[in-house]
Amino acid sequence: MNLTPKEIVEYLDKFVISQRDAKKTIALALRTRYRRMQLCQELQDEIMPKNILMIGSTGVGKTEISRRLAKMMKVPFIKVEASKYTEVGFVGRDVESMIRDLVLASISIVKAEKEEENKEKIENYIINKIVEKLLPPLPEQATQEKKDDYQKLLKSMEEKVIRGDVDDKIIEIEFDKINIEFADTNLPPEMAKVQESFSKIFTTMNKEDNKKSVTVKDAKSLLRQEASAKLLDMTNINTEALKRAEDGGIIFLDEIDKIAISSKSQGRNDPSKEGVQRDLLPIVEGSSVTTKYGVINTDHILFIAAGAFHLTKPSDLIPELQGRFPLRVELESLTEETLYKILTQTKNSLLNQYTALLSVEGVELVFCDEAIKAIAKLSHRANEITEDIGARRLHTVLEKVLEDISFNANEYKDHTFEVTAELVHEKLDIVVEDDDLSRYIL
Numbered sequence: 001m002n003l004t005p006k007e008i009v010e011y012l013d014k015f016v017i018s019q020r021d022a023k024k025t026i027a028l029a030l031r032t033r034y035r036r037m038q039l040c041q042e043l044q045d046e047i048m049p050k051n052i053l054m055i056g057s058t059g060v061g062k063t064e065i066s067r068r069l070a071k072m073m074k075v076p077f078i079k080v081e082a083s084k085y086t087e088v089g090f091v092g093r094d095v096e097s098m099i100r101d102l103v104l105a106s107i108s109i110v111k112a113e114k115e116e117e118n119k120e121k122i123e124n125y126i127i128n129k130i131v132e133k134l135l136p137p138l139p140e141q142a143t144q145e146k147k148d149d150y151q152k153l154l155k156s157m158e159e160k161v162i163r164g165d166v167d168d169k170i171i172e173i174e175f176d177k178i179n180i181e182f183a184d185t186n187l188p189p190e191m192a193k194v195q196e197s198f199s200k201i202f203t204t205m206n207k208e209d210n211k212k213s214v215t216v217k218d219a220k221s222l223l224r225q226e227a228s229a230k231l232l233d234m235t236n237i238n239t240e241a242l243k244r245a246e247d248g249g250i251i252f253l254d255e256i257d258k259i260a261i262s263s264k265s266q267g268r269n270d271p272s273k274e275g276v277q278r279d280l281l282p283i284v285e286g287s288s289v290t291t292k293y294g295v296i297n298t299d300h301i302l303f304i305a306a307g308a309f310h311l312t313k314p315s316d317l318i319p320e321l322q323g324r325f326p327l328r329v330e331l332e333s334l335t336e337e338t339l340y341k342i343l344t345q346t347k348n349s350l351l352n353q354y355t356a357l358l359s360v361e362g363v364e365l366v367f368c369d370e371a372i373k374a375i376a377k378l379s380h381r382a383n384e385i386t387e388d389i390g391a392r393r394l395h396t397v398l399e400k401v402l403e404d405i406s407f408n409a410n411e412y413k414d415h416t417f418e419v420t421a422e423l424v425h426e427k428l429d430i431v432v433e434d435d436d437l438s439r440y441i442l
Ligand SMILES: Nc1ncnc2c1ncn2[C@@H]1O[C@H](COP(=O)(O)OP(=O)(O)OP(=O)(O)O)[C@@H](O)[C@H]1O
Pocket: 015, 016, 017, 018, 019, 056, 057, 058, 059, 060, 061, 062, 063, 064, 065, 307, 308, 342, 346, 390, 391, 392
């Protein structure tokens, strides 16, 4: 992860239009972590990350920015919804579980890396196991000639397995141990241990069931787990993963406005919201959290919080929490021009998606520029008249414009269908200008 802030922004530009401030702030925060890691340990310990609060109305790209970052970065990253958590003592997920999720995310990154490093070994292990099943072994006292033949057979079978020629053959494989991984990180570590012992008991009890008849193709993927468990050093991976989560982990805390308590509507709020905020304090500030894989210190984990803050304001969060998010960025609402750019300039834009979907039916969909402009204009207008739902409006609007052609696609097989400005206006004008209609349809 040694992209410069400029490179990070450039990458994000491919997917998210405008919102320059947000991109810059995040890029800088990421670079700061890289810079920190180059320093001596003493200084490293002193430099705390500056957490970020992104504020912007719905559908302007808050989640999108984080989603793209997550894809790009090789650092442990998770996105969680603040509204999902409950105060300790209430039923539900406590906030510490997000740290455990981060560790899991980190483990899967490190594991994938190690698997890549040991790709050949793992491949060989799998192929050997399958070949063993396909070719019965030679009796001990076989003649040298037979043994030579067998070797040739072995070689050719290996090639067949690799090429996938025998993918449909059924073989019986036994699994050493079914490792039931508990994805539920909700449990405190002590409970997780209990669950683990139970799973061990059950696995020993079900030894007989560990045999399974499967196709060679399925065996390849089933054996992969076993191979990495056998060939990779999981303890090493866990230690490394814990360290990476500690130094480079990022938690994207979405919908943080949903746990703020509006100063206006007193009394009607869920009392546990404030509890969640309080529970968040030590984690954001830095504390130790026990996980199944060891203790992790949260001092250097970067938190990026985001929220629309329609009904509440950042100042409705408890002061201690506000103070822990010193960097504030506001995302702009989308203008007609931005909407147009979102349609035309983003990678995998909605227009490309629809074009690709219809190409499956043999229809070539073409949008004229005037039509795209009209779509942007009418989407923007609908946002003005009813609620501003940002770029999400494009989804509903496009769906409306293309509903007929999408439905009757087979009639247009091997033809080109041009979406013109007239079509757009014909489909949308009445709807957009009629307040009631647009509330329902768009
Ligand atoms: N600036 C933008 N550039 C490109 N696409 C965008 C932009 N803003 C929004 N979109 C698109 O709109 C959709 C919704 O955006 P996103 O999920 O980021 O909204 P949000 O800001 O998180 O809203 P909410 O507060 O409701 O969660 C996504 O499909 C995204 O691709």
